[in-house]
Amino acid sequence: MTQVADFEQMWRDLAPVGRSASSGGYFRQPWHAAELELRAWFREAAAARGLEVDEDPFGNLVAWWGPDTGAEKVLTGSHLDSVLDGGAYDGPLGVVSSFAALDLLRERGVVPTRRLGLAAFVEEEGSRFGRACLGSRLAVGATTWEAARELTDRDGVRLGDVIEGPTDDAGSTLLEGVVTYVELHVEQGRGLIDLDAPVGVHDAIWPHGRYRYDIAGRADHAGTTRMEDRADPMLTYAMTALAANKQARLSGQRATFGRIDVRPNGTNAVPSHVTAWLDARAESDAALAALVAAIEKQAGDRAERDGTRVAVTAESVSGEVAFDAALRDSLVQRLGGVPVLPTQAGHDAGILQDAGIPTAMLFVRNPSGVSHSPYESAETADCLAGVEALATTLTGLVEA
Ligand SMILES: [Zn+2]
Numbered sequence: 453m454t455q456v457a458d459f460e461q462m463w464r465d466l467a468p469v470g471r472s473a474s475s476g477g478y479f480r481q482p483w484h485a486a487e488l489e490l491r492a493w494f495r496e497a498a499a500a501r502g503l504e505v506d507e508d509p510f511g512n513l514v515a516w517w518g519p520d521t522g523a524e525k526v527l528t529g530s531h532l533d534s535v536l537d538g539g540a541y542d543g544p545l546g547v548v549s550s551f552a553a554l555d556l557l558r559e560r561g562v563v564p565t566r567r568l569g570l571a572a573f574v575e576e577e578g579s580r581f582g583r584a585c586l587g588s589r590l591a592v593g594a595t596t597w598e599a600a601r602e603l604t605d606r607d608g609v610r611l612g613d614v615i616e617g618p619t620d621d622a623g624s625t626l627l628e629g630v631v632t633y634v635e636l637h638v639e640q641g642r643g644l645i646d647l648d649a650p651v652g653v654h655d656a657i658w659p660h661g662r663y664r665y666d667i668a669g670r671a672d673h674a675g676t677t678r679m680e681d682r683a684d685p686m687l688t689y690a691m692t693a694l695a696a697n698k699q700a701r702l703s704g705q706r707a708t709f710g711r712i713d714v715r716p717n718g719t720n721a722v723p724s725h726v727t728a729w730l731d732a733r734a735e736s737d738a739a740l741a742a743l744v745a746a747i748e749k750q751a752g753d754r755a756e757r758d759g760t761r762v763a764v765t766a767e768s769v770s771g772e773v774a775f776d777a778a779l780r781d782s783l784v785q786r787l788g789g790v791p792v793l794p795t796q797a798g799h800d801a802g803i804l805q806d807a808g809i810p811t812a813m814l815f816v817r818n819p820s821g822v823s824h825s826p827y828e829s830a831e832t833a834d835c836l837a838g839v840e841a842l843a844t845t846l847t848g849l850v851e852a
Contacts, residue, residue: 482581506626518850526632541829542823581611583603586600597623653814654814657794659735661767689712710731
């Protein structure tokens with residue numbers, strides 16, 4: 453057996469993979485070189501521990517420990533992919549911590565009566581094919597392969613041309629028999645900084661969605677067309693982005709336009725078309741619906757003034773997820789009373805909980821409070837506290 457690496461060594465091994473020399477951020481998009489390297493690392497880390505790895509037809513990976521007695525299985529893990537120019541911790545921290553926690557379980561002589569799986573879900577961020585948690589959605593059947601294989605990336609490449617997918621209607625059987633999922637993640641906000649705690653437990657995920665705004669106008673000459681004769685979709689977009697920010701601030705929610713496409717994208721032309729993507733999140737389903745409606749109303753009003761047309765398509769909307777209350781309470785008790793907070797970020801954990809698998813989330817303090825950015829960070833001591841908390845949690849679950 454190859455030498456098993458400890459947490460810090462594993463972390464050092466992953467640090468250069470997919471890292472941009474200019475920004476220091478990470479580009480780990482699914483099925484591109486860096487992410488493939490991480491997948492190979494996952495298999496090596498599993499092999500070094502004598503674990504068998506299963507991969508489903510969508511690219512989700514699980515390394516198994518303990519006898520397959522047919523008894524209920526326990527799953528932990530996270531994802532290896534990143535957003536464009538993302539941080540090191542969002543995703544990989546949960547996967548590396550899973551291996552490190554397993555090492556602790558073995559060191560402590562834990563004898564599992566339930567099989568433990570270490571998971572790496574694919575395309576969690578939706579940074580390549582535009583659907584967040586795509587791998588876990590496919591794994592639980594919340595998204596069909598028929599729909600997913602037609603998704604395209606920015607280069608027009610179909611998902612169905614990148615992976616084969618299932619050969620029949622069976623989909624994925626990877627999560628069969630899984631009765632509990634625990635995901636460890638870096639915190640994506642300031643909650644634990646303010647509470648001065650290294651580790652916490654999430655009790656819920658805010659409802660959130662992605663909405664595509666197609667704003668149509670008329671291409672025209674930037675010099676000869678009088679200002680009052682234009683139908684400029686960029687103006688409608690600009691007003692909509694300001695409206696989104698204002699509506700979210702007024703209601704205490706979140707709204708972001710982080711991506712736009714402009715056609716024809718020329719400096720000396722009034723654009724003909726703007727496509728923009730709104731990411732909106734709110735504390736309740738009703739608050740999200742109200743926020744999205746308020747932004748759409750302001751966009752429509754502005755389009756009338758600009759002589760443009762707005763069409764809004766909800767590309768994905770996830771309702772509120774409340775993690776399993778009994779599991780959460782037992783974790784908090786086992787960990788000696790750690791803070792419990794909701795999160796505004798979506799996770800595979802939310803997809804599994806929605807699919808009826810009781811799920812819990814541990815999260816580790818992020819001293820920058822920043823995520824989806826090269827500035828995301830975590831102290832090694834806090835990461836090790838996270839590994840310890842995960843090991844304690846898993847011990848209780850696999851011995852149950
Ligand atoms: Zn994540």
